[in-house]
Amino acid sequence: MKEKVDPALIRNYTKGQYSFRDLKRIVQWFQDFRYHSDIKSVIDSHWEEFGLNENHAEKDLSAVFNKLKEKILAEKNTIGFRQRFISVYARIAAVLLLPLLIYSAFSLLNQTFNLSDTSSWVEIVSPAGMRTHFDLPDGTKVSLNGDARLKYKANFQKDRQLVLEGEAYFNVHHDASSPFVVQTEVMDVKVLGTKFSVVSMAEENSVEVVLEEGKVQLLGKDNSFVETLNPNEGFFYNKENRSGKITTVDASYLTSWKDGLLVFRNEPLGEVMNRVGRWYNVKFDIVDAEVQSFRYRATFGGEPLEEVLRLISLTAPVEYEIKERKINKDGKFENKIIEVRLKKQL
Amino acid sequence: MKDTDRYTEQELVILLRNNSPVAFQQLFDLYSQKLYHFSFSYLKSDSESEEIVQEVFLKIWEKRGSLKTDKSFKSYLFTIAFNAIRKNFNKKMKEDKYKHELFEWISEEKPELESRIEFEALLQKLDFLIGRLPEKRKEIFLKRKKEGKSIGEIADEMGISPKTVKNQITEAMNYLKKSFDDNDVSSLLFYFLFVS
Structure with a gap:
């Protein structure tokens, strides 16, 4: 027969007052x-009323959090393959995208941003799935994450103004005489010699600034707010309710993308092969041209080549064959060649 | 401003749904201590309570896409935590079942042993005594009591006669019962001083 669950008995058990019979x-x-x-x-109901008191010594759970962090990062590094069937538009886009690995051009743009003069700007674009690293003329190091664009004036050294859309990490060259300002849609980030990261995506609802070292000042458009960030603080601005908050963060974690993983975001397989080929120093021989334009999404974090190939062939309609390495007439091994074909339809 | 002006829980959940590791960290900071101590009150084990915290938050991260913003995060967390605690509790109790049975057998005529302190101490003592059995006898004993194998099975597995298996188990039980019977203060003291 079913007895009643006795809350008092359970409560006593949690306090350590119980007999073997209770247990x-x-x-049961x-x-x-x-x-x-x-x-x-x-x-x-125990959980609802459970509160911490002086009997609960603060438990150091940082090791647990670090393990979680590792798992979360590992999850990002492992295969996030998603097959995408191509449309006519995607084929066109693929053709356009290829020559745009790093697009750097002069252009006039003050339509979107309210800038007073019309002097020429330099624009650097990091295509989807690529991280682009470069130095600005003043020695500042910049990493642009995929799909980000950064514009700066041709006379940058005199006037350190940048316009950012997307995610970027800056290691700013210190120059007290010339303020370094990153403009985003909703605020300016004014820097005083520092390492920090800014995320401002046009299609997303938030703008984030994360500071690793130094100090930055955040100036809201139309003087809507002024904030100062210290190291390991992040500012998160919600465009919808037009408010932002400063919170403590682990900056090195949030900016780890800049340290290089092989990332593909809806990129044509031809390009994926090119980059995998450069990364692993192998050559791809694409037998069926259709393969080129299939679009892929994946992140690799140091898997061996064979594993990468296996994963691609599992999730894409392709099959591959690793050819014997040939010895050329100088007696040297040539690059490993990998033949890629369209998988036969069943 | 940063101490007072924090995200609300609902905002954090929205951020987490959008893959924000910062929101994840903040929810961890908000709930991990409470969850740890809550788990500890049921499992009475530091490492297992830590595991619960890890398991629950990993699940929250994995399920972040399906978090509901109109429901309380605290109750959501409870549902995951309850299942994890229950699973862990049942697993532990299953592992300890043979010890409970032994304990019942031993304490049949000693109802005063039922208080928790006695019980816990005796369980530990039992572990210690089992550890002191000769290797082969211990193996046979645990196969029978912990894994619940039959005498025949054990005999087959170890290539010995069923009679030997039976004898070994009887020896082990007698030894344990005898050690428990002279359950005087000095033997407990010895145990606590040198073993735990």
Whole structure:
């Protein structure tokens, strides 16, 4: 016969006051499915009123958090392949995208941003899935994450103004005489010699600034706010309710993308092969041209070549064959050649 | 401003749904201590309570896409935590079942042993005593009591006669019972001083 789950007995058990007989009853409540909802509701109300007090010594859970962080990062590094069937538009886009590995051009743009003069600007674009690293004329190091664009004036050294759309990491060259300002859609980030990262995506609802070292000042458009960030602080601005908050963050974690993983975001397979080929120093021989334009999304974090190939062939309609390395007439091994074909339709 | 002006829980959940590691960290900071101590009150084990915290938050990260913003995060966390605690509790109790049975057998005529302190101490003592059995006897004993194998099975597995298996188990039980019977203060003291 089913007895009643006794909340007092459970509460005493949690306080360490119980007999062997009590324990046996609790074990039964936990194990017998008929008690499942009863014991769940008893423990639920315990959870609702459970508060920390002086008997609960603060437990150091940083190791647990670090393990979680590792797992989360590992998850990002492992295969996030998603097959995409190409449309006519995607084929066109693929053709256009290829020559745009790093697009750097002069252009006039003050339509989107309210800038007073019309002097020429330099624009650097990091295509989807690429991180682009470069130095600005003043020695500042910049990493642009995929799909980001950064514009600066041709006379940058005199006037350190940048316009950013997307995600970027800056290691700013210190120059007290010339302020370094990154403009985004909603605010200016004014820098005083520092390492920081800014995310401002046009299609996303938030703008983030994360500071690793030094100090930055955040100036909202139309003087809507002024904030100062210290190291390991992040500012998160919500465009919808037009407010932002400063919170403590682990900056090195949030900016780890800049340290290089092989990332593909909806890129044509031809380009994926090119980059995998450069990364692993192998040559791809694409037998069926259709393969070129399939679009792929994946992140690799140091898997061996064979594993990368296996994963591509698992998720893409392609098959591959690693050819014997040939010895050329100078007696040297040529690059490994990998033949890629369209998988035969069944 | 940063101490007072924090995200609300609902905002954090929205951010987490959009893959924000910062929101994840903040929710961890908000709930991990409470969850740890809550788990500890049921599992009475530091490492297992840590595991619960890890398991629950990993699940939250994995399920971040399906988090509901109109429901309380605290209750959502509870549902995951309850299942994890229950699973862990049942697993532990299953592992300890043979010890509970032994304990019942031993304490049949000693109801005063039922208080928790006695019980816990005796369980530990039992572990210690089992550890002191001769290797082969211990193996046979655990196969029978912990894994619940039959005498015949054990005999087959170890290539010995069923009679030997039976004898070994009887020896082990007698030894344990005898050690528990002279359950005087000095033997407990010895145990606590040199073993735990």
